[in-house]
Amino acid sequence: MPRRHIRVTAAAEAPLRAALRALRTELGVPEGFPPDVLAEAERAAHEPTLPTYDATDIPLFTIDPPTSTDLDQAMHLGHSPTGYRVRYAIADVATFVAPGSALDAETHRRVTTLYFPDGKSPLHPPALSEGVASLLPGQTCPAVLWTIDLDRDGRVHTTDVRRALVRSRAKLDYEGVQKQIDTRTAEEPLALLKDIGRLREQLEIERGGISLNVPEQEIIQSDHTYALAYRAPRPVEGWNAQISLLTGMAAAELMLAYGTGVLRTLPAAPDGAVGRLRRTARALRIDWPHHVSYAQLIRSLDPKRSRHAAFLQECTTLLRGAGYTVFRGGRTPVITTHSAVAAPYAHCTAPLRRLVDRYATELCLAAAADAVPPEWVLAALDDVPGQMAEGTRRASAVERACLDIVEAALLKDQVGEVFDGTVVDVQEREPAVGTVQLESPAVVARIEGAGRLPLGERLRVRLTQADPGAGAGAPKVLFAPA
Secondary structure, eight states: OOOOOOOOOOOTTSHHHHHHHHHHHHHTOOSSOOHHHHHHHHHHHHSOOOOSOBOTTSOEEEEOOTTOOOOOEEEEEEEOSSEEEEEEEEEOGGGTOOTTSHHHHHHHHHOBOEEETTEEEOSSOHHIIIIITSOOBTOEEEEEEEEEEEETTSOEEEEEEEEEEEEEEEEEOHHHHHHHHHTTOSOHHHHHHHHHHHHHHHHHHHHTOOOOOOOEEEEEEETTEEEEEEEOOOHHHHHHHHHHHHHHHHHHHHHHHHTOEEEEEBOOOOHHHHHHHHHHHHHTTOOOOTTSOHHHHHHHOOTTSHHHHHHHHHHGGGGTTOEEEEEOTTOOOSOOEETTTTEEOOOOSOTTTBTHHHHHHHHHHHHHHTOOOOHHHHHHGGGHHHHHHHHHHHHHHHHHHHHHHHHHHHHTTOTTOEEEEEEEEEOSSOTTEEEEEESSSOOEEEEEOSSOOOTTOEEEEEEEEEOTTOOTTSOSEEEEEO
């Protein structure tokens, strides 16, 4: 799911800011980097060991939200003798992080970048993540360059990965790219994103993969005000995601053939979870014949329809068992696939923001060169899945808690008022407790009634609580049927 880039410029002592400070304390989020870590980052920024292969002639471009400065990926798309050529440059974090250093230890403590409405807690010091390691336009920097040739149907023909010097030419954003493609004003390397993206989406359908098109709850900041809105992803975001998925799948295949690696895995959903989804579909009056697969059903739904959006939101529960699987010495793990991708898959395209990508990348480089992996990779590899599990849990908690706090801050003066909403979730063991999605403002919050809540039905609801400073475990926003 795309990162939510959110910013709030409320007064320093506003309830929102106070609640966000309390959240950082509650979750143990570091406020800054220790002096020795900052000093190491500065030295690394000024004394990098640069690769000898020069690929600065490739006119790469990035596609990110407009305010992003930690740019992990840059691409160039073209034709090849077999069909298409995807060049995908990934920030080379290992160039700047010395194994066993204070900076290395700090990244293992942080694990992921955490995003807040009023800033972020980055995985790496800004001198690296927003400076010399970021694929900013006009900046020559080290990268790990993937070259993936596809056939005319979008299937992988050959894969190459190596360290290289690169230079991005342009920093593009999703809205602008979508407009260029829709108006047919995009130059070929950008226009091909639609062609390749749609081919890869068709292959995803053929292999049974699933991309959930769930409307996102997003915090929007303008001048000194902020609001909540629902936003459906643009088509270009899906095409861009397919390039990242393509690279992650190529990385997994490289590591599996090599015999050592770290995969992002997700077991098939247990029968009980699928059975619950079928009951939810019936409650939402969504026709799901037994001969229709889960993937087919998902692709038939319209996220603009409230009942369908509610069901798609419930489908995200099947993704909660995802984890990381390490294997060595040619011993193939029991589970090699990510069931939503419907293929082996690895995280390797966001090393500025996620620890595991640095390790997967080094293993891919070793596999491509038929070389022995660095000792620092092998020594730490077994600990990475546990560290990533904790970091992912913390990142999810931050995102949900930030939304809860902003919702409460927006609604704190409206307790007792009545709103239009839709019940999008009902707890199986407590059918009087669930989740309501308001039409306006774009709030998703807990609802508690006296009897069974009507799943999928529109409902008038009364706001009974809105407290951005509510303690851990207590709902910050609470509704009841009106």
